[in-house]
Amino acid sequence: MDAEINPDRKGNLGLALRRRILTMELPPGAVLDEVALSEEFGLSRPPVRELMRQMAGEGYIELEANRAARVSSMSYQSLRDFFLLAPMIYITANRLAAENGTRGQLDVLKKIQQSFRKSVDNCDVEGRVFYNDQFHRQIGEMAHNVYLVPSLRRLQIDHARIGKVFYKYPNTPRMQEELELATQQHDEMIATIEKRDADAAGELARLHLELSRRNMAMYAAPEGLEAPSL
Template structure:
């Protein structure tokens, strides 16, 4: 049973939501943007958000926002609150520790597998993604940084050829919430963390397995 929280609707004009582009349906765009905001903690655990308020933030009608929230409810990231909106499902400290451990158990050996088998031609297309993470970090764009980080790591893991592994890691990333990004901003280390992506790519291309293992392990755990 999910514990009850006090209903705290959020007033408009206080969120730092990513811009909505036009290359996907509105529902897909809003779902993607809300998921990114959830991952970095822009949408706070336990808080209730109404579709009209979020729609005003995006500059769209309430319908695609409501549909997007229903998609996120199916993923277990939010829950419906009758006549109020949607509450962000909280995750416990133990949950976050467990998700981090699972990611390390899967992603470190998978990245080492890529380092053993992938060619430079396979890896170089990931460099723009690594640099996009750095650009977002320099701009202080948490959601943009989290999204670029997600795309980089899932693209890297896709080089294992195991789509189920990629899907599993993608689900873990959704649920783990990268609250550590805010701490990295406060400590001034967000840029250094973002720059690790290109360092990781260079280590993989050099087939420095020890370096890859150390960097990847630290990269996952310092976000926690």
């Protein structure tokens, strides 16, 4: 049965591909095999190609004429660009979420946070990456700004992949302490958004990015490239 009859299969493929890319199961530059994906999800190739075009527009995939689709690449420049732009986007997202988010969206955010905390407690690296991405994506949705969301989503792709470089290292007391701090900051973001305190929500985003910056720079920044302060 094809995607026109069973759209759930196409949706499942999209969710699976996004998760595999964010968690680095599919590393940057990896070739995507249309035939294998079609067989795995019970789809013909046209809906698979359509999904890849959509994901290319979101920044997950690179499409070039006469070449197989590939997972979006990462470079020293993309790392630098991330650290330069991320603070502006994340802080704005948090501020607007505090101003515009709905009660229903806040409830979803709380459920995502429960899953993130469970992943931290269980030392589930894949879960940490995935649910952290979902947490900040939900805040972006709560901002209700059509210009902000695409930029935030593109940033999040590399945020998750850079973060995976950090998370893959053996757990240490320092790492566990900072993971707990990140989890606590998520809880505080929820509280400030619920109170509609835009200033506090924005400041928490800045602190949260600074924590990420320190950890990512330690494990992922190229030698001689210092991530800019937030």
